[in-house]
Amino acid sequence: MTRLFKNVVLPLAVVAIAAAVSLAIISSRPELPRRESIEVVPLVEVVTVQPGPVAVTIESRGIVTPRRSIDLVSEVSGRVDWVDSGFLQGEAVSEGQLLLRIDPIDYEVALSTAEASLASAELALAEVKALVKKAAIAEAQAGVTAARDRLRQAKVDLANTEIRAPFNAVVDIKQVDVGQYVTAGSSLMKLLSTDVAEVRLPLLASDVPYVDYGQYDDGTWPQIMLTASFGNIKHSWRARLARLERRVDEETRVFFVVAQVDEPYSRSLHSHILALGLFVEASFAGIAIDDAVKIPRSALHQSSYVYLVENGSLQRREVTLRRRESDSVIVSGLEAGDLLVLTRLDLMVDGMPVRMLD
Known part of the structure; x- marks a missing residue:
């Protein structure tokens, strides 16, 4: 009996007493205050x-x-015996300005010979007419015609010994100088016209x-x-949009609109010369898009919809993307008075409660 008490009854009693004490402690502990959950509205x-x-x-x-660019070639052969001091690479030349001269002596002799030949032919024609030799008259008239043609050619050749600028230009490449022998057809210079300058501005298809x-x-x-920048100084020139080229670049797939500037080297028209070869930038207004709204890029989601605030919650609205610009987009599909959401939240769903920033 004693062994039963020690091995069974006593341990059970200890466990029962410990359970009763624990229950009493738990029951006597004060109840923790309850916190009410607070809903955070973005x-x-x-x-x-x-719109x-x-x-x-x-x-x-x-x-x-330049609007025009030509390689000027010699139409006669000979030695260059004079060159204008202003005929230098990169210098401006005026229309009609004498740039160089080819030794004219051979062509002066040719002209005198042609004049003598014409005189002889006219004399021969007069003689056959006086003798009323009808058969010889036609031949003599043909001789006069040929002599006149040779005289005209001799005059043209002599005139071609003087090389003049065909228009106002800048000398891009100079290929001859005093003492050099040139042949007919050889290139003398390359000229860039300065009456009108052009700028081909690339455009995307959009x-x-x-x-x-x-x-x-x-x-x-x-x-x-x-506009163009020269260090910290920026210069500008007014231009006109003259035409759109009717072709697309095969490599870049862009179009080109051509802007023109009259007399780019005129100081009276421009505060600074617009030099050929200069890199310029253009920013201009295009045709306006009707019934549209320009919004920040961040307000457009997946290029197809935006969020509005209606009755304190987000409402998704489908829009049509009309055009992208540097930091904004132009869309249509919004109505006057719509409250467009500019903030981009991590999570945005239709019907989500939000608060508007005052």
Whole structure:
């Protein structure tokens, strides 16, 4: 009996007493205060939209080129015996300016010979007419005609010994100098015209529908500004959008609109000369897009929809992307008074409660 008490009854009693004490402690512990859960509503920035005509900005850049560029060749052969001191590579020359002269002595002799031949032919014709030799008259008249043609050719050859600028230009390449012998057909120089400068501005296919070019009915042209930086100094030139080239570059797949500047080297028209070969930038307004809104890129999701705030919650609205620009997009499909969400949250779903930033 004693062994049963020690091995069974006593341990059970100890366990029962410990359980009773633990239950008493737990029951006497004060109840912890309950915290009410607080719902956090995201704060978003919104803007009220007003659809209407949206101006399109087009940016491009290009190199100033001449409207005309020619390789001037000699039409006669001979030694160059005189060159104008202003005939230098990179210098401007005027239309009609004498640039160099080929020794004319051979052509002066040819001219005198042609004049003598014409006189002899005319004398022969007069003699056969006086003798009324009808058979010989036709032959004599042909001789006079041939002599006149040779005289005209001799005059042209003599005139061609003087090489003049065919238009206002810049000497791009000079290939002859005093003492050099040139042959007919040899290149003397390359000239770049300066009456009108052109800049080919590359455009993406998406830009083309919004470019206004060509002369208006009233005689005016669409105007743009070309700019170039010289260190910290920026110069600008007014240009006209003359034409859109009717071809696409095979490698880059871009179009080109051509801007023109009148008399780029004129100090009276421009504050600074627009040198051929200069790299310039252009930023100009295109044709406006009607019934559209320009919004930040971050407000457009997956290029197809935006979020609005309606009755304190997000509402998804499908839009049509009309055009992308540097830091913004132009879309249609919004209505006047819509509250467009500018803030981009990590999680945005239709019907999500939000608060608007004051």
